[in-house]
Amino acid sequence: QKEVEQNSGPLSVPEGAIASLNCTYSDRVSQSFFWYRQYSGKSPELIMSIYSNGDKEDGRFTAQLNKASQYVSLLIRDSQPSDSATYLCAVKVAPGRRALTFGSGTRLQVQP
């Protein structure tokens, strides 16, 4: 089992819709969770971080964390064609480890 798993997609949504991206992780002691966006040929850029159970909102983005079920999700409201990219879930899998473990990413396509 991979430490961080994501559906590779592509996930296709129409412009203006809500895009829902999911990620599961295997280590129950994982503490910190991040969502990165990566455009084709570019490096990842941080969208959001979340540490506590529940929702965290930032503009059109909402991160949701459920530690009991070991999943984290990202909702993108009012999706725009410019949101088309690969979304990477990253987890700090164990206390004391500094490195993040990344999932393989979900490719999102927003159709105009």
Place this chain on the structure above:
Amino acid sequence: DTGVSQDPRHKITKRGQNVTFRCDPISEHNRLYWYRQTLGQGPEFLTYFQNEAQLEKSRLLSDRFSAERPKGSFSTLEIQRTEQGDSAMYLCASSHPDRPDYGYTFGSGTRLTVV
């Protein structure tokens, strides 16, 4: 501050040659990370430095790979006797210890092609 800088952006080398990449992190970031990314995959962790100390290495980092951060500022990643399987994007990232919410800032990467 211009962000994380990596050099070169692209490198084409023949199998068996040695290559070295450089990373200049954001100046106030004392943590520096090297990752490797292949097409369709997420970044895979290679190694981590806090200041000049190399504190963590992945099992992916074979004995052909070596990384240094001699003065706690820039870092180099060397690959000896390159193989075709080393072809990938090599990403450097840095982070600030007092701003965990900010996660990593990645550089633009060095794309290595081994022919």
